[in-house]
Amino acid sequence: MFNFLLQGIFTGLIFSLVALGYTLVYGVLRLINFAHSEVLMTGGFSGYFFLHYTIGIHPVPSSLWATIFYVVLGVIISGAGGTLAALLIERFAYRPLRRRNAPKLAYLISAIGASYFLLNLFGKEFGRYPVATSQPFSNHVVATIWGGQITMYDIVILFATLALLFSLDRIVYRSKMGRAIRAVASDMETASLMGVNVNRTIASTFALGGFMGGAAGFFLAINQGVSNNMGFKPALFAFTAAVLGGIGNVRGAMVGGVILGIVMFTPIYWLGQPWLEEVIAFSVLVLILLFRPTGILGERLGRTA
Amino acid sequence: MTSNDPIFEVQDVTLRFGGVTSLNNVSIQHERGEILSVIGPNGAGKTSLFNCLTGVYVPQEGSITFHPSVTKAINIVGRPPHRVAHAGVARTFQTSRMFNALTTFENVKIGVEARQKTGPIGAMLKLPRTRHEEKYSDQRSHELLEFVNLTHRTNTLADSLPYGDRRRLEIARALGTDPKVLLLDEPAAGTNPSEKLALAELINRINTELDISILLIEHDMKLVMSLAERIIVLNFGGVIAEGTPQQIQNNPLVIEAYLGASDEAKQ
Amino acid sequence: MSVEASAPQKRNRSLNSDDVRRMCTAIAGGLVLAIMTGPDGAISDPTYGVKTSLLSGHVVGYLIFGVIIGCLLTYRAKVKDGTWRGDRTTPRRTSMERAMSLSSVSRYASLTVTAFAVAIITLIFADFSGPVLRNKMSMHAIAHQFLYTRTYGYLILAFALWFTVVNQAMRLTTFRLRSIPRPLFVLGAIITILLFSLTSDPFLPARFSWRALNPGVANSLFHHWTTYLWLTFGLAVSLSWMFKRDSARGTRPLRRSHALVVTPSMRFLTYVAAGFVVFEAPKFMSTYWQISLFQQIGVFCLLAIGLNIVVGFAGLLDLGYVAFYALGAYVTAYFSGALPLQPPFHLNPFLIIPFAIIIAMLSGVLLGLPTLRLRGDYLAIVTLGFGEIVYVLANDWTQVTAGSAGTGAITNFSIHFLGINYAWNPVNYLSYYYLLLGVLIPAIFLFDFLNHSKVGRTWAAIREDEVAAQSLGINALKYKVMAFAMGASTAGVAGVFTAVKVGVLFPNTFVLQLSISILVLVIFGGMGSIVGVLFGAIVLQWLPSYLNFHSYLGFEETNLYLYIGALLIVMMIFRPQGLVPSRRRRREILDSQEGLGSADALGAITYEQPS
Secondary structure, eight states: OHHHHHHHHHHHHHHHHHHHHHHHHHHHHSOOOTTHHHHHHHHHHHHHHHHHHHTTTSOOOOSHHHHHHHHHHHHHHHHHHHHHHHHHHIIIIIHHHHHTTOOHHHHHHHHHHHHHHHHHHHHHHHOSSOBOOOOSSOOOEEEEETTEEEEHHHHHHHHHHHHHHHHHHHHHHHSHHHHHHHHHHHOHHHHHHTTOOHHHHHHHHHHHHHHHHHHHHHHHHHHHOBOTTTTHHHHHHHHHHHHHHOTTOHHHHHHHHHHHHHHHHTTHHHHOOTTHHHHHHHHHHHHHHHHOTTOSSOSOHHHHO | OOOSOEEEEEEEEEEEETTEEEEEEEEEEEETTOEEEEEOSTTSSHHHHHHHHTTSSOOSEEEEEEOSSSSOOEEOTTOOHHHHHHHTEEEOOSSOOOOTTSBHHHHHHHHHHTTOOOOHHHHHHTOHHHHHHHHHHHHHHHHHHHHTTOGGGTTSBGGGSOHHHHHHHHHHHHHHTOOSEEEEESTTTTOOHHHHHHHHHHHHHHHHHSOOEEEEEOSOHHHHHHHOSEEEEEETTEEEEEEOHHHHHTOHHHHHHHHHHHHHHHO | OOOOTTOSSOOOOSOOHHHHHHHHHHHHHHHHHHHHHSOOOBTTBTTHHHHHHHHSTHHHHHHHHHHHHHHHHHHHHHHHTTSSOOSTTSOOOOHHHHHHSTTHHHHHHHHHHHHHHHHHHHHHHHHHHSOOOTTTTSHHHHHHGGGSHHHHHHHHHHHHHIIIIIHHHHOOSSOOGGGSOHHHHHHHHHHHHHHHHHHOOTTSOSSOOGGGGOTTSTTSGGGSHHHHHHHHHHHHHHHHHHHHHHHHTTTSOOOOSSSOOOOHHHHHHHHHHHHHHHHHGGGGSOHHHHHHIIIIIIHHHHHHHHHHIIIIISOOOOSOHHHHHHHHHHHHHHHTTOSSSOOSSOOOHHHHHHHHHHHHHHHHHHHHHHHHTSOHHHHHHHHHHHHHHHHHHHHHOHHHHOGGGOOOOOOOOEEEETTEEEEOOTTOHHHHHHHHHHHHHHHHHHHHHHHTSHHHHHHHHHHHOHHHHHHTTOOHHHHHHHHHHHHHHHHHHHHHHHHHHHSSOOGGGGOTHHHHHHHHHHHHHOTTOHHHHHHHHHHHHHHHHHHHHSGGGOOOGGGHHHHHHHHHHHHHHHOTTOSSOOHHHHHHHHHHHTTSSOSSSOSOSSOOOOO
8 A cells, every 4th residue: 555655656746747837837828738748758758869879778777876867867858858849839839829819719729739749740750659768777676664665766756856846946936037937927918018028938937847847758758668648648647736736836736746646546556446547636636626626725826926 | 865775785895805905894875766876086996896796706794785676685795797687787897898799789689688598409499489589689689779879880790889889889788688777887988078978868868768777987077977866985995975966076085085096196 | 923013102022031931931831741741750760750751852842832832921921011912902893994904814813723723623522432443643543534424513513613602702703693694594503403413423434325314224313313302402492593583683782792692592502502412422432432421521520510519609628529429439339238237228229319418418517517617728628638537438447338349239220110110231331321411410400590599699798708798697607518518419429320330339439639630620610610610520531531542642540630730730820710710700719819808718707706
């Protein structure tokens, strides 16, 4: 049981990373970025190629420093891939519509179009079957607590995601860019009158969310390999996490991810059917929308500051 | 007007947004058949009051009771806007909100139809009741357009109407719902003097011919003084004066509120 | 680009950086298209696909395409901002002047171009509906089509339609229907229909022979009883039109506008022509097309007009539409006893339809009620999740749905009623098609009535300004849930048809991607316009079948969603109202772009409440 709980927490951390992308974009544009799953996928592929061309089929490096080196570089490269994808999505699926003041429905449709375009473009170029990724470290069991096994992978995720979440929190709440983002989130027009470059701020929001999504893609790639539809389900779960924590709320997304992970995986211990986790996540989504649509920590990026 | 037959009874209503108090202990009595005007400087809480009366905002404290007839009493607080409208409260908006892609006629018709019972199945199969209601709503919409003098615009799209006509169309649409009381939010804003005159006449006709009580928010003092039977002055979310137009004109508090407000605006 | 030299005002005609940007975008678009249509890659050689697409001869055509598009975009932009003089901006003149003046050359040119376009489309149609040829769509094959009388039939029909509809709409020519003497017109109509029936029968010999008129010969013209029906119908229509026009003469105001003036009789004639094609054309098609007509086009028309209620009428977004389709199909399987979970009683598929409607509707209401109270984009993602859940249940919940192994056999349609005994034969593809038409055509009319009734107007009001609508006493939530449930139940009916036709259900039929491809049918045709949606469904569902059929074109079905995704973005950027937009919807989108009202119902119903 504890095993499932641990799995929930560590997967939940990845959800948090992805949920940040939804939450940031939602806070600024009041739109669900349907193409975020493909940001994740792009990050995963970037990570795959990085590991493929550096480690390849060579034996797994075993030293701690090698692990840190590969993970840090991998996160940066995957994050860059995710950022690039997010920026392209913003540039081609969002900005032309924003310039024209299009109705919200149009954004959602063009985002879903961008999602399917990228999904199938990757499928076309790289094949539509999952491929295992070279491992940057050996995934052995490090410790066992109450029957729950903690692997190297879990430890890497724990440290890397916490570092990422912490730095994102610093960026949003402390830096100049974060201030611009929060200003645009609370009132776009006023912010632009105050001299904030709205277009650039929106792009940087996408980039930040893209970096987190890409990094999450890297961890998923190490664990499950890459394929063109690897992003869909985690993204759906992450959205649920974002709503659970209060969409538009950065810290809410972090908390929501972990809570969703626990809620999703722990019952599997009793139910025994792994596919039920999706059903659970979906029920959680509907239940939150029914009873507390603003989420645990409440909505709005601009207000939480 | 001291007959004790109120159509709206507002008691000690307080509305807060976060730390900002928008309405503070407001009590208003609107008599049946009366043209009551609410005035006050910008940000005094006039539109917030309207939104409370129509169910858009739910005030934290106080009660709002609507009496569609002498014997009936309906509690407005907590009622969703569409059910408030159903009870017989119609309103117009400060910035006119038309259904822009529809014609003038269709706009009014939607107002009339909002009270009808036709469901999707009746509409698909064109059942006898649907046809009957359709005929009625067509006829009623024409009548209303005639009432507000917009017959010549029947098939014009709402977004190409001139400003004054939009105001009249909005009133016609609200009248379509067959209300007991009509809430007008700055109907004369942005209209020219001759349109204002016509509007005042229209409001009077609604009051006398259709026997509808009117609650009017307006900035144009001439219009308010000529129309209203009674005036309530709001400032900083509270009622500061109440009385006939003459009383209000000579009330030092009101003069101060207005002059003070305009002084602030100048700085 | 050639520019008319006689522009009255002197304006800056040089190209600026905007034009360069436009041209670069167009060329880049061409390159993306080249990658999209290029060979597939594999992860073992990740650059193969892009490299081959961009560095081989493959790219040349797309580059040219990009340049042409860039030129057209530049031309359009220049005409729009008045730098260049466009064809349309010239003042209207009388037909005589127009015929005399030099500038009318361009009019006749465009007329000719349109005529050519019509002819080519018709030829392609004739080609695909004809007998199987080895190398279809080569120039040779197209030329070969002229050997078949069928081609002439299609040409006649196409040009007749073109003259009546397109010309009227575009006012391109001085030749007007009005100038033809009416009896002559009736005669023309009859001859057109006769010629079409004569020539479009594929079993006729390559050249027309009178033998075909002999009723005794099998497969001849009068073999189909429907020929008589249509002849009578056509005669009646043209006669009624003649009399109607006479009686209405002088009372109808002469409208001078670019919009197509649709008289009731014209509309009726269009219905008849459409009905003719819909009922008659399938009989002349090859088996492949008969199957695809039901499975690919017919069912999807039904799905599309259902989704149109949600997206077009109510302005919501449903991304898990396929879930309701699957629900309808699995309900059918359940009541056929094809699932591991046995039903209390077995039913004929006809009797399952009401169950499918009710179950799909109920699930729509249950899903919509909690979600639609909130912002509309929540609905989008909740439906996405719902679609995924239904797929997962169908795939993994083996105790109930039999999982990926597929269900048992599903009962076929049959009638045992009042002494009539008829069972649908799986090999007789058209019997299912006609049965589907029996649902589809009423649905089209019912939904059209709905759109033009109180309910449709209320939806329009909610789309445009929800706050104002509620101030009139309209319960927006109720109407949104209603639209959602109606869309769902339409999908449920489509599910029944698919289930019965396919016979055995596999979860893979209901992948979530299908929702997106239904959405694109609605978007492409024009949300809110039933004609547009049907147009979108027919064109976009026909195209993959066509490309698949001609395998040498190198179309891979797996790449379909690549194109669909690109199409969605392009449509949203350049033509959000769709190709055949509803007038109301187009206006809304234009209005909302100018900041007047909205064009969807995605706002929150709950207001910002004081806290």
